[in-house]
Amino acid sequence: MSSSMSLVGGGIFVLLVAGYFGQKYGLPPPAPKIVGIDLGTTYSSIGYYHAVSGDTTIVPDPLGKRSVPSVVAFLANGTVIVGTRAVEQQEKNPTRTIYDAKRFIGRTYEKDNQNFIDDKKRYPFEVKLDEKGHAFFEIPLDSGIKKLYPEDVGAIILKYLRDAAEKHVKGSLTQVVISVPAEFEELQRNATAKAAVMAGMEARRVISEPTAAALAYGLHKKKGVEHIVVVDLGGGTLDVSVLWLQGGVFVTQAMAGNNRLGGQDFNDRVQKMIVKKIEDKTGKGVEDKEDLQQIRLAVEAAKLRLTDLPQTRVEVHLHGREPFEYTITRSEFESINEDLFKSIELPIGAALEDAQITPDDVDEIVLVGGSTRIPKVRQIVGRYFNKEPNHGIDPELAVATGASVQAGVIGGGWPLQVAAMELPTKRRKRHFYTSEQRKNEEEL
Secondary structure (H helix, E strand, C coil), X not given: CHHHHHHHHHHHHHHHHHHHHHHHHCCCCCCCCCEEEEECCCEEEEEEECCCCCCEEECCCCCCCCCEECCEEECCCCCEEECHHHXXXXXXXXXXXXXXXXXXCCCECCCCCHHHHHHHHCCCCEEEECCCCEEEXXXXXXXXXXXXXXXXHHHHHHHHHHHHHHHHHCCCCCEEEEEECXXXXXXXXXXXXXXXXXXXXXXXXXXXXXXXXXXXCCHHHCCCCCEEEEEEECCCCEEEEEEEEECCEEEEEEEEEECCCCHHHHHHHHHHHHHHHHHHHHCCCCCCHHHHHHHHHHHHHHHHHCCCXXXXXXXXXXXXXXXXXXXXXXXXXXXXXXHHHHCCHHHHHHHHHHHCCCHHHCCEEEEECHHHHCHHHHHHHHHHHCCCCECCCCCCCHHHHHHHHHHHHHCCCCCCCCCCEEECCCCCXXXXXXXXXXXXXXXX
């Protein structure tokens, strides 16, 4: 026993000495052994932890994008396109361009499931169920119909990210910490891990997105932090999680959200307004798919500029029409989406109620997801808790950053840390919808 203890002590001593001299003399850190990945519904990212400095790097793809659209497209000859390039050709190739695959991963449906029926109507590509109730996509190719499951789509995205990271670090990366929504059940987590295996990586740990976001801000090491609220508002979903932190262990106390609320919904409101103004001006409808795609992209770009500017111009050049320009102000954007912004408060209140705490009990608020950059969203959350939320890290990269931190700890990165743990939750997520969504469901 004493000899075993001596070996362990000697190993720790070697790590301490190596870390000390690495920091003192600026020696190059060892190459990362394991990466962290945020496989998101709308965007995905990959990163790694730097031994010695304790920093993290989120790796850009070949186009320089650190947030890569979770989109996979096929050309008629079977060529696969991933990320931004897949988005760029989406309107011209709608039946072969797959997005939102994460919504279906690891889930089973009855053939008459209303949620699945409603989801099918939202997509231009074919979504079907197999004999076991698993969703799959049918892609028409010149060679015939190609059948893909959500794990297949996830694996293509993960392989794309892995290739970019391996080129960046000039080495092989075969292990990963991968994040999933807190509400994911075991089958969904297993399906996500399977996608990693299909991409040539071993999933060392599947970590909840809220926990990863908290790790990104180092809240597991911050004194006096017990209750954490994570507000995750991305392109298509809103998730609110209440975490209880005790001794480096995270427990998800409550979850609530709206699976049909995100940045795309804000865009849709503005797009409808722009289309109506074009139709009123020209006297004819806008139906051309390429025109609608151009308007959609112009609206998205305008929304991003309104994050920093009080107003901006929406400019489009449509087929057979004069160029159209419109100046939209931040206040007009907020007014158009007033009810959607207001609806953010409902799941926050529900999550706190389920956790049996009040806003005053919350020690830290973390904002995650690109739509939390919107000033109105930050204002609503800040006012609700009467304190400033954490948003120093790019909200689109916070989950990937946290997953990378956990990956570095598992991989033995210096400086030595205690790996944060999370206990599995038996809580169910409470779902809320806007009044407009309820009205639409009643009309179906």
